[in-house]
Structures are given as C-alpha cells and as structure tokens.
Amino acid sequence: MNKTLATLRTAAVSGALVLAALAAPAPLAQAVGEGPNYDGNGQITTSKLATYDELVSFLKDQDTRQPAMDLEVIGKTVKGRDIHLVKYISDPAKPTILYLTQQHGNEQLTTEGAMAFVKHLGTGKSGDILDGVNILIVPMLNADGAMGDVNFPLDDYLAKGDRHMTRYNAEEVDLNRDHVAKIQPETQALHTNVMRKYNIDYMIDLHHQGTRSERDGKLVSGSILYPTTPNADPAVVEMSKQLGAVVFNNVDSTGWGHLGKYVGGSAETISRNGIAVEYGIATLLFEMRGMSDHYLDGYALGLRSNGYLIQQTVTTLTATAAAIADGSIADADTSFWDSLDTQTSRPGEEADDE
Numbered sequence: 001m002n003k004t005l006a007t008l009r010t011a012a013v014s015g016a017l018v019l020a021a022l023a024a025p026a027p028l029a030q031a032v033g034e035g036p037n038y039d040g041n042g043q044i045t046t047s048k049l050a051t052y053d054e055l056v057s058f059l060k061d062q063d064t065r066q067p068a069m070d071l072e073v074i075g076k077t078v079k080g081r082d083i084h085l086v087k088y089i090s091d092p093a094k095p096t097i098l099y100l101t102q103q104h105g106n107e108q109l110t111t112e113g114a115m116a117f118v119k120h121l122g123t124g125k126s127g128d129i130l131d132g133v134n135i136l137i138v139p140m141l142n143a144d145g146a147m148g149d150v151n152f153p154l155d156d157y158l159a160k161g162d163r164h165m166t167r168y169n170a171e172e173v174d175l176n177r178d179h180v181a182k183i184q185p186e187t188q189a190l191h192t193n194v195m196r197k198y199n200i201d202y203m204i205d206l207h208h209q210g211t212r213s214e215r216d217g218k219l220v221s222g223s224i225l226y227p228t229t230p231n232a233d234p235a236v237v238e239m240s241k242q243l244g245a246v247v248f249n250n251v252d253s254t255g256w257g258h259l260g261k262y263v264g265g266s267a268e269t270i271s272r273n274g275i276a277v278e279y280g281i282a283t284l285l286f287e288m289r290g291m292s293d294h295y296l297d298g299y300a301l302g303l304r305s306n307g308y309l310i311q312q313t314v315t316t317l318t319a320t321a322a323a324i325a326d327g328s329i330a331d332a333d334t335s336f337w338d339s340l341d342t343q344t345s346r347p348g349e350e351a352d353d354e
C-alpha cells in the first residue's frame with residue numbers, strides 16, 4: 001500500500017470509529033451486547049487497528065497539513081523502528097503537557113485516540129487550546145510490541161487478525177519498569193530526547209487494564225491514579241490530583257464513562273512515580289478497559305468497544321489540554337479522590353499491572 005492510501009485508510013478507520021462513538025445511540029442489541037457495560041470479551045482482533053506504518057504515514061501527512069505541528073524522531077526501537085514525538089509548541093513559557101501512549105504494545109486504543117486528537121487539533125476548532133498550552137505526544141512508544149515483532153513467541157495470544165500484540169518490547173522487557181535504569185532504547189529515547197529536553201509540567205501515561213474491574217458493582221471504563229511514591233513532592237502530587245480531577249469530571253459525567261481508582265505500587269521504575277520524582281512533573285496514570293491482545297482470558301476486549309474507548313481518550317486529552325490552557329486546572333477540586341472507591345476485580349482477573 002502506498003503512503004497516500006495508507007494514510008487515507010488510517011484516517012478512514014479512525015474517523016469511522018470516532019464518528020461511531022459520537023453518533024446517535026447504537027441499536028439496543030449492540031449497546032447491551034458489547035458497549036460500555038458489556039460483561040464479556042467479544043470478538044478480539046487486531047485487524048482494525050492502525051499498524052505502525054499506518055501511524056507513521058498518518059503523522060507525516062498531518063505534519064504537512066498542520067502549520068502548528070512539528071514531527072520529530074526521538075530514537076529507534078530495538079528492531080529499528082523510528083519513535084516519533086508530535087509537538088505543538090506555541091511558546092516555551094506556556095505550560096506543557098505530555099501524552100504518552102502504548103508503552104505496552106497490546107494497549108492500542110490510547111494511540112488511536114491520540115491520532116484522533118491530533119487530527120482534531122488540525123481542524124482549527126481548538127485554536128484557543130494551542131494558544132495556551134504546549135502539547136507533546138509520544139504515540140506507540142513500544143512499536144515492536146505493538147507489531148508483534150519480538151524475540152519471543154506469541155503463539156498463545158488470543159487476538160485474531162494479521163498480527164499479535166504484546167506488552168513487552170522486542171527483548172521481552174516491560175518498558176514501564178525501566179524508568180530508573182533506562183536500559184532499553186525506547187525508554188532512553190523518551191528520557192533523553194523528551195523528558196530532559198522540554199520543560200514539561202504535566203504528563204498523562206495512557207494504558208489499558210483488564211476487562212473485569214468494577215466500582216459500585218458496575219464495570220469501569222477505566223481507572224486513574226496519581227504518583228504514590230513517598231518521594232514525590234507533595235505539590236507535584238497535588239497538581240497530579242488536579243489533572244485527575246479534570247479527567248474524572250469530564251469522563252465520568254458521560255453516559256459511558258465510569259472510572260475507579262487504580263491500585264498501583266510505589267516503585268519509581270514505573271513512569272507515574274519515577275517521572276514525578278526525577279523531573280517534578282505532575283503525572284496521571286489512565287488505564288482504559290480491556291487490552292487489544294493477551295494470552296489470558298479476562299484481559300483482551302472485543303473490537304465493538306473500540307468506539308467509546310477511543311472517545312474516552314479523545315475526551316481525556318481534549319479536556320486536560322483545555323483546562324491547562326485556560327488555567328482552570330488550578331481550581332480543580334481534588335477532594336473527589338477521598339471518596340473515589342478503589343476498583344475491585346471480578347473473578348477471572350488477577351490484579352492489573354500498569
């Protein structure tokens with residue numbers, strides 16, 4: 001497929017999914033069948049997801065169309081794929097937020113959502129946002145895992161489609177446990193060419209969790225958490241909680257959004273903790289429901305949930321960028337964290353692993 005066709009195909013797929021999420025209510029059978037409250041796994045396939053090449057074609061195409069956007073290569077994966085940074089920097093003195101997706105290769109709807117967000121920024125309808133905030137996006141950090149191009153077998157993974165997708169990078173390392181040692185090339189690229197190069201105030205690290213977590217007896221559409229290491233500056237933790245408040249208020253109020261508090265550890269090898277401590281950046285973990293592929297039942301989620309989960313990402317990125325741009329994030333009420341219940345897992349799922 002040539003570049004133009006690939007771009008069109010990617011745009012068509014992303015656009016269709018977003019439109020599906022925004023359109024009138026789906027027929028009842030579908031809404032009950034595999035919508036936000038669907039209690040099964042459905043048809044699990046990777047065939048509708050953008051490949052790495054389609055992502056790159058999309059980004060290059062948007063770069064030529066969007067004057068405000070810059071595209072930079074920050075390094076290469078183990079297998080030699082370029083890792084990209086999308087930049088909207090209007091004024092370095094303005095606050096800056098970084099959105100990071102797919103440290104874990106089998107958690108792709110966050111990247112699909114980031115693509116839709118980039119496309120939306122190019123429409124000009126969000127000009128006010130870009131005037132008030134600098135936006136950095138690193139999509140699909142773990143491109144090798146996302147393409148199943150790894151040095152270990154994926155034979156027991158569940159998804160149908162043209163490829164399997166795995167949490168780990170090509171060397172079977174969990175990138176979200178490498179933020180202190182920074183041994184892997186993907187982690188090095190992020191820290192050397194993004195974290196140390198830009199004056200970043202906020203970061204949202206976007207992931208997917210299993211399918212069977214609930215709050216108040218209802219399956220969640222996702223879960224959130226701020227830095228929980230005792231070494232994080234309390235002021236940074238408070239800013240992180242404000243970031244979480246903006247996300248919660250905008251997502252949980254939709255018909256399909258239902259968020260729980262994530263159960264997370266205090267290790268600084270995890271970006272949520274390590275980046276808060278090392279750079280003084282306010283961080284938020286956002287875990288969307290259900291992975292694109294997995295070897296365990298209870299983790300992977302069928303494609304008919306894609307629409308609302310992609311929209312959940314778009315809502316999250318748009319709302320947080322807007323709240324930083326207009327300064328309203330400083331007034332966000334963090335007291336909801338005290339009453340937000342920790343999500344619990346129904347049988348068949350182990351503890352989630354950000």
Ligand SMILES: [Zn+2]
Binds near residue numbers: 103208353354
């Ligand atoms: Zn993850």
